[in-house]
Amino acid sequence: MNTLMKMTxxxxxxxxxxxxxxxxxxIAGFVIVSIMVSAxxxxxxxxxxxxxxxxxxxxxxxxxxxVGISGELSLGHAGFMAIGAFSGVIAATLFQSLPxxxxxxxxxxxxxxxxxxxxxVIIGVPVLRLRGDYLAIVTLAFGEIIRNVLNVIxxxxxxxxxxxxxxxxxxHLSEQGSMILNGPMGATGVTKLSTFFAGFLLVMxxxxxVLNLINSKHGRAIMAMRDNRIAAESVGLxxxxxxxxxxxxxxxxxxxxGALFALNYSTxxxxxxxxxxxxxxxxxxxxxxxxxxxxxIISAAVLTILPEALRQFSDYRMLTYAIVLIIVxxxxxxxxxxxxxxxxxxxxxxxxxxxxVYKRPQKADEEMGGTK
Amino acid sequence: xxxxxxxxxxxxxxxGHSLLPERDAEQRPVLEIQGLGIDxxxxxxxxxxxxxxxxxxxxxxxGPNGAGKTTVFNLLTKVYQPTRGTFYxxxxxxxxxxxxxxxxxxxxxxxxxxxxxxxxxxxxxxxxGLHRDIHYxxxxxxxxxxxxxxxxxxxxxRALELLxxxxxxxxxxxxxGSLPYGAQRRLEILRALATDPKVLLxxxxxxxxxxxxxxxxxxxxxxxxDTFKICILLIEHDMNLVMGICEGIxxxxxxxxxxxxxxxxxxxxxxxxxxxxxxxxxx
Numbered sequence: 001m002n003t004l005m006k007m008t009x010x011x012x013x014x015x016x017x018x019x020x021x022x023x024x025x026x027i028a029g030f031v032i033v034s035i036m037v038s039a040x041x042x043x044x045x046x047x048x049x050x051x052x053x054x055x056x057x058x059x060x061x062x063x064x065x066x067v068g069i070s071g072e073l074s075l076g077h078a079g080f081m082a083i084g085a086f087s088g089v090i091a092a093t094l095f096q097s098l099p100x101x102x103x104x105x106x107x108x109x110x111x112x113x114x115x116x117x118x119x120x121v122i123i124g125v126p127v128l129r130l131r132g133d134y135l136a137i138v139t140l141a142f143g144e145i146i147r148n149v150l151n152v153i154x155x156x157x158x159x160x161x162x163x164x165x166x167x168x169x170x171x172h173l174s175e176q177g178s179m180i181l182n183g184p185m186g187a188t189g190v191t192k193l194s195t196f197f198a199g200f201l202l203v204m205x206x207x208x209x210v211l212n213l214i215n216s217k218h219g220r221a222i223m224a225m226r227d228n229r230i231a232a233e234s235v236g237l238x239x240x241x242x243x244x245x246x247x248x249x250x251x252x253x254x255x256x257x258g259a260l261f262a263l264n265y266s267t268x269x270x271x272x273x274x275x276x277x278x279x280x281x282x283x284x285x286x287x288x289x290x291x292x293x294x295x296x297i298i299s300a301a302v303l304t305i306l307p308e309a310l311r312q313f314s315d316y317r318m319l320t321y322a323i324v325l326i327i328v329x330x331x332x333x334x335x336x337x338x339x340x341x342x343x344x345x346x347x348x349x350x351x352x353x354x355x356x357v358y359k360r361p362q363k364a365d366e367e368m369g370g371t372k
Numbered sequence: 373x374x375x376x377x378x379x380x381x382x383x384x385x386x387x388g389h390s391l392l393p394e395r396d397a398e399q400r401p402v403l404e405i406q407g408l409g410i411d412x413x414x415x416x417x418x419x420x421x422x423x424x425x426x427x428x429x430x431x432x433x434x435g436p437n438g439a440g441k442t443t444v445f446n447l448l449t450k451v452y453q454p455t456r457g458t459f460y461x462x463x464x465x466x467x468x469x470x471x472x473x474x475x476x477x478x479x480x481x482x483x484x485x486x487x488x489x490x491x492x493x494x495x496x497x498x499x500x501g502l503h504r505d506i507h508y509x510x511x512x513x514x515x516x517x518x519x520x521x522x523x524x525x526x527x528x529x530r531a532l533e534l535l536x537x538x539x540x541x542x543x544x545x546x547x548x549g550s551l552p553y554g555a556q557r558r559l560e561i562l563r564a565l566a567t568d569p570k571v572l573l574x575x576x577x578x579x580x581x582x583x584x585x586x587x588x589x590x591x592x593x594x595x596x597x598d599t600f601k602i603c604i605l606l607i608e609h610d611m612n613l614v615m616g617i618c619e620g621i622x623x624x625x626x627x628x629x630x631x632x633x634x635x636x637x638x639x640x641x642x643x644x645x646x647x648x649x650x651x652x653x654x655x
Contacts, residue, residue, distance in 0.1 A: 014493070014545075209514050216513030216520065217499070217506045217527075224489050224500045231487035234449060235501045235567050236475035245510065 015215040054199025055261035060284035060300040062253035068291030070246035071226030073136040076143025081258035082273035084112030088259025116255020120248040150270040155181040186269030194264040407457035435624035478570035490549030498531040501566025574606040
C-alpha cells in the first residue's frame with residue numbers, strides 16, 4: 001500500500017505534466033526551426049511547408065479533442081477547415097484596407113473560427129444524437145456537403161459591398177470590383193498573410209484551449225461520457241451537452257487553422273478540403289495516439305514533412321509514404337516492441353526516480369478479483 | 373397465487389406500506405414507491421412494488437437470484453421506464469423523468485458490476501460526482517480564470533473530505549481501474565455520495581469483500597447515514613450485513629414483494645424461508 005501511495009503522489013499533476021510536454025515540444029520546435037531558417041539550413045520547399053505544418057498540428061489537436069477526448073469518430077474535419085478557410089479569405093479581403101498585416105490575419109482567423117463554430121453547432125445538433133459508426137458516416141457526409149456547397153458559391157466585392165450568388169451570372173460587379181470566391185476555382189488572388197510565427201501562436205492557442213478544457217469540470221464530464229455513459233448519466237451528467245462542447249470547440253479550432261492555411265496560398269480551391277484531407281488529419285491523430293495531444297503534434301509535423309523529405313524518390317514518393325505509415329503502425333502495435341519500451345521506461349524510472357511501481361500482491365488479486 | 377403479498381398487511385407496517393423506523397415515523401417519507409412494475413415483452417420482471425422509505429432510514433432489498441432486485445434499482449434510476457406505477461421523491465412525482473433528472477432530483481446509485489471511470493484518477497471520479505457543485509462557466513474552464521482556480525480548489529478539498537470517509541485520500545491520484553476490487557466498490561459509493569443525494573441505492577456493496585472488509589463497510593454505511601442524513605436502500609446477499617444494519621427489509625421473489633418488516637420479522641417469516649430454502653415436505 002505504501003508503494004502505491006508513493007507512486008500516486010508522483011502522478012499528482014498528470015495533466016500539467018503532459019501539458020508541459022506539449023507546450024515544450026511546440027516551443028522547442030519553433031525555436032529550432034527559426035534558427036535553422038535564419039541560418040539557411042532549410043530548403044525553400046520545406047520553408048513553404050512551415051505554415052501548413054502549424055495548421056495541420058492545430059487541426060490534429062482539435063480533431064483529437066473530438067476523437068480522443070470525446071470519443072466520437074468524426075470524418076468531416078476538413079469541412080470545418082474549409083468553412084474557416086473561405087470565410088477567413090473573405091474577411092481578409094473585406095478588411096484589406098486595415099493597416100497592419102497581423103491585424104488582418106487575426107480578424108480573418110477569428111472570423112474563420114466563428115463561422116466554423118456556427119457550422120459545428122448546426123451539424124452537431126443532429127449528428128451527436130447518433131453513436132459510433134453512424135456518427136462517423138454522417139460526419140463524413142456533412143464534410144462532403146460543405147465542400148460541394150462551397151463549389152457553387154460565388155462571392156464578389158465592389159464598392160457597394162459583398163455580392164453572393166450560386167452562379168457567375170448572379171454577380172454584377174462594377175469596374176473596381178473583384179471576385180473573391182469563384183465556385184470550384186475557389187479563392188484566387190489571395191494576399192498571403194500567414195507567417196510561421198502566426199502559425200506557432202495559433203498552435204499555442206489551440207493547445208491552451210484544448211489542454212485547459214481537458215483539465216476542467218467540462219473536460220472531466222466529456223471523458224466520463226466517453227468512458228462509461230451509463231455511469232456518467234447516473235451521476236447527473238447529460239450526454240449531448242458535453243459532446244456538443246467538445247465538437248463545437250473542435251470545429252472552431254479547425255476553422256481557425258483553416259483560415260491560417262488558406263491565407264498561406266495565393267489560390268485555394270474547395271477540392272483541397274475533400275475527404276482525403278479529413279482522413280489525412282485522422283491519420284495524424286491515430287498515429288500520434290488517440291487522446292494523446294503531444295503525439296498529435298509530433299505525428300502531424302513529421303507526416304507533413306515526410307512527403308517533402310521523400311522527394312528524392314520522385315515517382316515512388318507516395319508509395320514510400322504509405323509504406324512508412326504501415327511500418328510505423330505495425331511497429332507501435334507490436335507487443336514485443338511494446339514490452340521492450342515498457343521495460344526500458346521501467347528501468348529508467350527505477351534508476352532516475354525514487355518512486356517505485358506498485359505491484360499488487362498476487363494473493364490479494366485472487367481474493368478480490370474473482371467476480372469482476 | 374403462489375406468493376400472496378402477505379407483507380403488505382400481515383407484518384407490522386407503518387401507514388400500510390412503510391418500512392419506516394420509529395425515528396422517521398413522524399417525518400414525511402423521502403421515497404414513496406407505488407405499484408411500480410415493468411414487463412419485458414410478455415415477462416413481468418417486477419410487479420406491484422410498493423414500499424415507503426424514511427428520510428434517514430437504512431433498508432435492505434433481498435431475494436434469491438433473478439428476483440428482480442437490480443431491476444427495481446434500474447426502475448428507480450429510470451434506466452428502465454416503468455410499465456406501471458410511479459414513485460415520489462420527497463413528495464415529487466418522478467413520472468417522465470430520465471436518468472439524469474432523477475439523479476439531479478436526489479437519487480444516486482452504485483452498480484452491481486462496477487462502473488467507474490477506469491482511466492481517470494480516484495479524485496477525478498469523485499470530482500465527476502461533484503460536477504454540479506463546481507461552479508464556473510465554460511469560459512472559466514478554457515482560460516483557467518480565478519473562478520476556475522477557486523472552484524477547483526474547493527472541489528479538490530471536498531473530494532479529499534469524501535475520500536476520507538473510507539480512508540482513501542492517500543490513493544487520490546491512483547488510476548481508478550488499478551485499485552483493488554473492494555476499494556473500487558467504496559469509490560463508487562463516494563462518487564454517488566458526491567452528487568449530494570437524498571436517497572442512495574447500493575447494489576451489492578459487499579460483493580467480493582472479505583469478512584473484515586464487510587464489517588468495515590457496515591460501519592461506514594451507518595456513518596454515512598448519520599453524517600449525511602440520507603436514506604439508504606441496499607441490495608445485498610450477505611445476510612450478516614443486511615440483518616446487522618438494515619432497519620427495514622423487503623423481500624422480493626419472482627418480481628413480487630413477499631414480505632416486509634424488521635430483520636427479526638423477516639428471519640422468522642415462513643414465506644421468506646420458503647423462497648430461500650424451498651418448501652418443506654408435508655409429513
